[in-house]
Amino acid sequence: AQKVTQAQTEISVVEKEDVTLDCVYETRDTTYYLFWYKQPPSGELVFLIRRNSFDEQNEISGRYSWNFQKSTSSFNFTITASQVVDSAVYFCALSERGAAGNKLTFGGGTRVLVKP
Amino acid sequence: DGGITQSPKYLFRKEGQNVTLSCEQNLNHDAMYWYRQDPGQGLRLIYYSQIVNDFQKGDIAEGYSVSREKKESFPLTVTSAQKNPTAFYLCASSPQPAQGQPQHFGDGTRLSIL
Numbered sequence: 001a002q003k004v005t006q007a008q009t010e011i012s013v014v015e016k017e018d019v020t021l022d023c024v025y026e027t028r029d030t031t032y033y034l035f036w037y038k039q040p041p042s043g044e045l046v047f048l049i050r051r052n053s054f055d056e057q058n059e060i061s062g063r064y065s066w067n068f069q070k071s072t073s074s075f076n077f078t079i080t081a082s083q084v085v086d087s088a089v090y091f092c093a094l095s096e097r098g099a100a101g102n103k104l105t106f107g108g109g110t111r112v113l114v115k116p
Numbered sequence: 117d118g119g120i121t122q123s124p125k126y127l128f129r130k131e132g133q134n135v136t137l138s139c140e141q142n143l144n145h146d147a148m149y150w151y152r153q154d155p156g157q158g159l160r161l162i163y164y165s166q167i168v169n170d171f172q173k174g175d176i177a178e179g180y181s182v183s184r185e186k187k188e189s190f191p192l193t194v195t196s197a198q199k200n201p202t203a204f205y206l207c208a209s210s211p212q213p214a215q216g217q218p219q220h221f222g223d224g225t226r227l228s229i230l
Contacts, residue, residue: 050216
């Protein structure tokens with residue numbers, strides 16, 4: 001069965017520091033998608049990024065970047081030069097091709113606190 | 117603006133009572149989902165629907181029921197059989213059940229027991 005693990009439950013940084021969130025996943029499917037979502041204090045989940053299992057190219061989008069490594073089943077996410085508005089809970093999620101209905105399996109989340 | 121509307125934002129349930137959480141979307145999405153989030157934990161799938169008049173159980177469907185009579189609406193009923201209903205409930209939708217489509221979420225409903 002698929003599984004997503006976010007070992008860091010909470011990270012506290014000072015504004016302008018970089019913060020990296022770890023995500024490790026388990027799947028037997030060869031085709032799958034990985035996602036990062038942000039949950040601000042207001043509660044809704046905001047989609048940030050998506051990666052498919054065939055594309056290991058790492059990218060940067062503004063202050064966000066991600067590092068996808070199939071060899072270690074990891075999909076880490078970095079916020080560069082953090083800001084107070086980045087304070088939120090961040091979830092990593094997995095969707096397998098074999099899963100009916102585009103179902104997502106979520107990790108437990110990492111709470112990020114950015115202090116001014 | 118297009119989006120997903122969940123109501124109410126806060127809901128209180130008495131023992132033995134059924135309550136219904138509303139979820140409406142105007143994104144013209146085919147698939148809709150209900151998740152439960154407990155404090156400090158990730159989201160767990162309760163039910164999902166890929167098309168009108170059809171829905172499937174997720175990982176924690178016991179004590180819950182849903183209907184999908186309209187494409188825009190996917191209400192969730194928390195029945196009295198759900199013995200621990202206190203949680204944050206999130207509704208989501210995606211353009212189609214196709215693999216890899218990101219899901220879009222509503223603002224959630226926080227349910228508590230009186």
